[in-house]
Every structure is written in structure tokens, then in C-alpha cells.
Amino acid sequence: MEALNVLIVEDEMIIAESISDMLEDLGYEVADICIRAKSALDKIKSNPPDIALFDINLKGEEDGIWLANQIKEDQQFPFIFLIHGTYW
DSSP: OOOOEEEEEESSSSHHHHHHHHHHTTTOOOEEESSSHHHHHHHHHHHSSSSSEEEOOOOOOOOOHHHHHHHHTTOOOOEEEEEOOOOO
């Protein structure tokens, strides 16, 4: 069975690398780590993943929700929102 191809969109590199390591240990293939929504959108358009993990709060103007809205009409793959940290 071929491993699922996972895209990680996370701007905190320590967190992104930790997620990547865990996924690879579980037998998944990490397609790429993108730190900005626009670069992730370019990656998705050129090579859609089987599934993606989107941090909701990304640095820059576009966040994970913006990215999800951009792809949901054109792409057909599942994504999961990541929320971490303390929010008040």
C-alpha cells in the first residue's frame, strides 16, 4: 500500500518538523512544509496532496482559513485545521 502524501502548512518550524517526524514515523510521506498560505496554494495547485494539515494562525495576511476557502472549490482532498498555543 502506498503511503499517504501529507502537506503541512505551519509557520512555526519546530512544530512543523515535529509533526513531520511523527507522520513519517507512522508511515506517511510528507510532501512538503509550507510556512505561508500563498506558497502552500502554489504547491497544492502544482501537486495536490492526499491530505493537508493547516495551521489556522499563519504569519502574513492569509491564514489557514483563507487557504481552505481557496482550495475547497477547486481541489478535492481533505484537510485538518491545527490550533495550538493559548488563546485568550
